[in-house]
Amino acid sequence: GAGVSQSPSNKVTEKGKDVELRCDPISGHTALYWYRQSLGQGLEFLIYFQGNSAPDKSGLPSDRFSAERTGGSVSTLTIQRTQQEDSAVYLCASSLATNTGELFFGEGSRLTVL
Amino acid sequence: QKEVEQNSGPLSVPEGAIASLNCTYSDRGSQSFFWYRQYSGKSPELIMSIYSNGDKEDGRFTAQLNKASQYVSLLIRDSQPSDSATYLCAVNFDSNYQLIWGAGTKLIIKP
Numbered sequence: 732g733a734g735v736s737q738s739p740s741n742k743v744t745e746k747g748k749d750v751e752l753r754c755d756p757i758s759g760h761t762a763l764y765w766y767r768q769s770l771g772q773g774l775e776f777l778i779y780f781q782g783n784s785a786p787d788k789s790g791l792p793s794d795r796f797s798a799e800r801t802g803g804s805v806s807t808l809t810i811q812r813t814q815q816e817d818s819a820v821y822l823c824a825s826s827l828a829t830n831t832g833e834l835f836f837g838e839g840s841r842l843t844v845l
Numbered sequence: 846q847k848e849v850e851q852n853s854g855p856l857s858v859p860e861g862a863i864a865s866l867n868c869t870y871s872d873r874g875s876q877s878f879f880w881y882r883q884y885s886g887k888s889p890e891l892i893m894s895i896y897s898n899g900d901k902e903d904g905r906f907t908a909q910l911n912k913a914s915q916y917v918s919l920l921i922r923d924s925q926p927s928d929s930a931t932y933l934c935a936v937n938f939d940s941n942y943q944l945i946w947g948a949g950t951k952l953i954i955k956p
Contacts, residue, residue, distance in 0.1 A: 774889070774933070781942065831937070832894065834889075
């Protein structure tokens with residue numbers, strides 16, 4: 732597709748379950764970001780991938796969160812043992828190169844933890 | 846600590862008027878500045894980028910950058926109800942890939 736694709740668009744899960752969120756960036760975009768946005772709040776940086784370089788994981792809130800990017804394209808964000816405070820919209824963005832702020836966002840994955 | 850500040854609003858502007866959105870940032874080493882628009886329930890979309898002092902115009906939108914005073918503004922001329930959204934300011938410090946985001950200003954255009 733032409734844009735950043737995220738799935739699922741909506742996920743409801745029970746506390747303690749694991750969830751996986753997927754992001755397929757724009758073709759040719761080497762940089763990929765994951766952000767989290769809670770209701771009415773700003774963007775919280777989670778993790779950054781650039782090509783084959785080691786990812787910047789400095790924004791991951793706890794060791795329950797992990798992410799990988801296979802083949803420099805699709806990325807998966809995994810949240811283990813979900814908690815209610817994990818409820819938020821998880822946004823993926825990609826960009827053509829490093830040190831630009833021209834990000835293209837997916838529509839997000841809304842996670843609700845009951 | 847690198848920070849980007851925006852007035853959270855809401856900023857209410859009558860239709861057809863100029864909407865002025867402001868953003869200040871903490872680091873003089875900042876390189877690049879971006880305005881994103883986020884409609885309620887949607888994801889952010891880039892509307893303007895500015896890299897050097899002065900004004901940059903794109904249709905009804907004008908971005909203004911003043912590095913000496915460490916602020917960047919977004920002007921929306923002939924405001925339309927469809928401009929009602931939250932506007933996010935983002936700053937790229939030291940040519941780093943990491944963007945620092947403001948919390949956003951909610952803009953309401955009243956018909």
